[in-house]
Amino acid sequence: MRKSSMMNALWILGLSALCTGAALAQNYPAHPIRMLAPEPGGGNEVAGRIVAQALAVRLGQQIVIDNRGAAGGTIAAGIVMRAAPDGYTLLVYGSSIWLAPFLRKSVTYDPLRDFTPIVLEAEAPFFIFVHSSVPVKTVTELIALAKAKPGELNYGSAGSGAATHLAAELFKSMAGVNITRIAYKGSGPASNALVGGEVQVLFGSASLGMAQVKTGRLKVLAVTTGRPSALAPGLPTVAASGLPGYEVGSMVGLFGPAKMPKALVNRLAAEVREVLKEPAVKERFLSLAIDPVGTSPEEFVDILKKDMVKWSKVIKDQGIVEEG
Numbered sequence: 393m394r395k396s397s398m399m400n401a402l403w404i405l406g407l408s409a410l411c412t413g414a415a416l417a418q419n420y421p422a423h424p425i426r427m428l429a430p431e432p433g434g435g436n437e438v439a440g441r442i443v444a445q446a447l448a449v450r451l452g453q454q455i456v457i458d459n460r461g462a463a464g465g466t467i468a469a470g471i472v473m474r475a476a477p478d479g480y481t482l483l484v485y486g487s488s489i490w491l492a493p494f495l496r497k498s499v500t501y502d503p504l505r506d507f508t509p510i511v512l513e514a515e516a517p518f519f520i521f522v523h524s525s526v527p528v529k530t531v532t533e534l535i536a537l538a539k540a541k542p543g544e545l546n547y548g549s550a551g552s553g554a555a556t557h558l559a560a561e562l563f564k565s566m567a568g569v570n571i572t573r574i575a576y577k578g579s580g581p582a583s584n585a586l587v588g589g590e591v592q593v594l595f596g597s598a599s600l601g602m603a604q605v606k607t608g609r610l611k612v613l614a615v616t617t618g619r620p621s622a623l624a625p626g627l628p629t630v631a632a633s634g635l636p637g638y639e640v641g642s643m644v645g646l647f648g649p650a651k652m653p654k655a656l657v658n659r660l661a662a663e664v665r666e667v668l669k670e671p672a673v674k675e676r677f678l679s680l681a682i683d684p685v686g687t688s689p690e691e692f693v694d695i696l697k698k699d700m701v702k703w704s705k706v707i708k709d710q711g712i713v714e715e716g
Contacts, residue, residue, distance in 0.1 A: 417653065417658070420451075421451055421452075424456055425455045426482070427440070428472055429483075430461040430465065430468075430485060432459050432461075436644040437461075439682050440513065440646075442677065443484070443668070446667040465485050465492065466501075469485070469492070469501060472647065473501055473507065473649060473650070477649040481648070482660075483648070484646050486555070486642060487643055489503060490700055491553070494707045495553045496713075496714055503700065504696065506649075508647060508650055508652040508689075510646040510652075510661050510689055511645065511660070511661040511665065512691070512692045512695055513645055513685060514677060514682045515641040515682070516597055516642040517617040517681075518555070519597070519602075519613075519615050519627075520614050521610045522586075522613060523592050523610060529613070531614050531628075531634035532633065542570040543570045545572065546572045546573070546591040547572070547594060547595070548574050548590070549573055549582055552575065553713065555640075556596055562638065566637065574590070579597070579600055582600075595616065598681035612627065614632075616640040616641065617639060617640070622678070658689065661687075
C-alpha cells in the first residue's frame with residue numbers, strides 16, 4: 393500500500409506540473425518580456441530585434457531588448473541562466489553562447505544543461521572569397537593550389553574564435569591544407585585586406601565581399617552552408633564543389649533558462665515560426681543577407697549538439713583561445 397500510495401502521489405505531482413505549465417503557456421505573457429541580446433548593430437542582434445518586434449505584436453506584450461555584448465555573450469548568458477524559467481527573461485544570441493565553454497576556461501556553464509533551447513531563428517551563410525589575382529575558380533582548384541604551395545596562401549579573419557576564423561580552420565583541417573591566418577581587428581579590416589591583396593582568401597558574409605565580386609576585384613568560389621543560398625543564385629556549396637561534409641553558417645537562436653515548462657517552450661517556438669513566415673520579416677532578413685529558419689525545440693537541440701561536437705574538435709585540435 394505504501395508503494396502504491398507513493399506512486400499515486402508522484403503521478404498527481406507530475407499531472408499538476410503539466411497542468412501548471414499548460415496554464416502558464418495559455419496565459420503568457422502577462423507583462424513585458426526582457427530579451428538579452430548582443431551589442432547593437434551586429435547581424436545577430438538585428439535579426440533578433442526583427443523577430444522580437446514582430447513577436448511582441450503576436451503576443452500583445454512589449455519585448456524589451458537588453459544589449460549585453462561584452463565577454464562573448466557570457467554576461468548575457470549569466471543573467472538568463474539565473475532567471476526564473478517563466479519565459480519573461482530570454483536570450484537571443486549566436487554561436488558564441490554555445491561555443492564559449494570551449495574557447496574560454498573561465499566559462500563554466502553548459503549550453504544544454506543550464507539553458508532551454510527554444511528555436512533556431514536564422515542562419516547567415518559565409519562565402520569563400522579570393523583575390524582576383526588568385527588563379528582558381530573552384531574550391532577544388534583552391535585546395536590543389538594550397539597543397540602545391542603550403543603556407544604561401546594567407547587568409548584574413550577577425551579575432552581568434554570568431555565564426556569566420558573557425559570556418560577557415562575547419563576548411564584547412566578537412567581539406568588537409570596549410571593556409572596561413574592573418575588576424576585583423578574585425579571582419580571589415582580583413583575584407584579590406586583581401587581587396588588590397590594583403591591576403592588571398594577570406595571566409596566572410598555576403599555583405600563583406602559580394603559588391604567587390606561585381607567590380608571584378610574579388611572572386612567568390614562557394615557558399616559554406618549545406619544548401620545553396622538565394623543570396624548567390626547558381627553558386628555551389630563548398631560540400632558540392634570539392635569538400636564533402638563541409639557545412640558552416642552563422643546561426644542565431646532563442647534560449648530561456650533551464651527547466652522552462654514544455655508547453656511554454658512549444659508556444660514560444662510556434663510563435664517565432666509564424667513570425668518567420670511573415671513576408672515583411674522575410675524581406676528584412678533577405679536585405680541583411682540572412683536566411684530565416686524556424687525549428688522545433690527538439691530540432692534546435694539536435695543542431696546544437698552536432699555544432700558543439702564539430703567545433704569543440706576544431707578548437708581543441710588547433711589550440712584556439714578566444715580573444716577579449
